[in-house]
Amino acid sequence: MRRRHVLITTAVLGAAGLAAWINLPAVGRVFDAGADRVAALPPTAPFRPGQRVLVLAPHPDDETLCCAGLIQQAQAAGARVFVAWATAGDGFEFDAVLTRRVLDPGPADMRALGDTRAAEARRAVALLGVPPERTFMLGYPDGGLFRLFTTQYAEPYTAPHTASGAVYVRGALTPGAPYTGRALEADLSRVLGRVRPDLVLAPAPQDFHADHRTLSYLAMRLMSARGQEARVRYWVVHGGLEWPLPKGLHAGLPLTLPPLAKTLPWARADLTPAQVARKRAAVDAYRTQTRVMGRFMHAFVRQNELLSAEPLPEERGADGLKVSPTSR
Template sequence: MALNAAVEPRITAQTRLLVVAPHPDDETIANGLLIQRVRAVGGTVRVLLLTNGDNNPWPQRWLERRWSIGAGERERWGRRRRAELAEALHRLDVPATALQSLGWPDMGVLDRLLQPDPSASAELAAALADFAPDLVAVPALGDRHPDHGAAHVLLRMALATLGRAPILLGYLVHGHDDGTPMPESPVTPAQQATKQHALAAYASQLALSGGRLRRLAERPERHAPPVASGSTRVLPWRPSPLLWPRLRLTAASTSGLAQQWPWHAAPLRRDGQGGWRLEWPAARTEDACFVRLSLALPSPWIFDHWGWREV
């Protein structure tokens, strides 16, 4: 199924916008103005929340004055973040009934993608079929948070199972993307103020990262269509051989398959020009194929260095 991704959306009272948010606050930081535009003309908005954002230990330690965080504490923190999300949506004029939560593990969206069964993409496909959006905002493939990139891939898998293609817009929170953004619509001071007011509902996140989050929310909202697939399967990276023992390659196809290998076991061959070509049987020419390069090293840094690319 070809994505209707290169068309600039025309927002009307008939617009049905689905915002896919891996964590509470993604919908406001990167889509607060888009949501307001849709609501201002009488359009319908739904927010599909993938996780409750409960794996968020440092703000929780700071605000709760505790070091040890167990399952009960995480569950309580997730409820707090869900309540903040409900208040942010209220400030954006989105009714409480517009929130649908899947309850996936925070920092576990990639694990859902790699499960042998297609349950994660099936849940997204069911949500898409239920709401029938004509406009979907999803994290950009180039977003460096592992939950965000994996969410994009799973959403593309889900869309491939449907017979109807909405306009797909990628939004960026962490890192930078290579997609060409759509033209920005004029923003009024009142809309920007409302967006900041919605962000202020996230007291748990502003406690340690207030300046950074406010700067992210002040950026122009740049929604970009996915980069069109080509026939090549050449990887965009040429990692140093010194890194090979620690590298992991992940590949996923819109056919619903995903797999991960150590670099030395990955289905790769030289392309004759110093690069590497993916020789994965699941990556059929007619399917979109996504690859992710990562380091298997323990680190407090959660963001991807290379991240995902479509090949």
């Protein structure tokens, strides 16, 4: 079954790449229109000295793809940046095939992949200036967060790839914590209590990946319970078929709006050439990932990054005035 999954994944990735190549003229027209829209966006609010910024990442590499430039800008402004990873990224079998050099990776191979990706995550954020003591690896199951959020809130979940039912990854915040939604929420609450963030950068609920959406729901709920939902800013990594376009490294191009979340009230963070170069170095620290999906990951190394102050599109009332999703 696992071997068939690897073959199917390879075929799908190849077909998607071929489709993008065949439709290059159409892609170019769409990109040009998207670039104009990005240029018209307002700038993100500047960071402040002493501000405490927490980046919530579903998997190792998400913090770099979404926010490597913002992390650098925050620290340059005198803010303190913290990063928490909900999972160790131990569910990508094709990744394990290449890194472990086995055709049919077993649970031990997948757990080894999780430890490797956790180590890559710490190296990547160190390149961005975030020291180890400001990072938190939670280590819950890759691909299983929605189950923890729903059916496995109280009863432990056994991850199919690792055969684990508890946090095993080295350096985890709570080693041995059961794979339950209750334990995940407790760890996230523990991180919020330690960091006391003035700003949280979290995935948007429109992100296509279920782990991303689930972490978005948890972030909104926990911050709302603290009366601090206005402190959350949202980003997207899995934003729709083939996004970002064009694939590969195009550091001189803008990052356009993700199709699945194009109606959010986005703001643009323009990056300097030095910040773009440092972001590329951080992306390349994820060798397990770039070997498999390097063209996707390098597509985020652009002139800008995007944040939304709201998780839902703006609406207008009967009088035509804007209605904030959080004001109803």
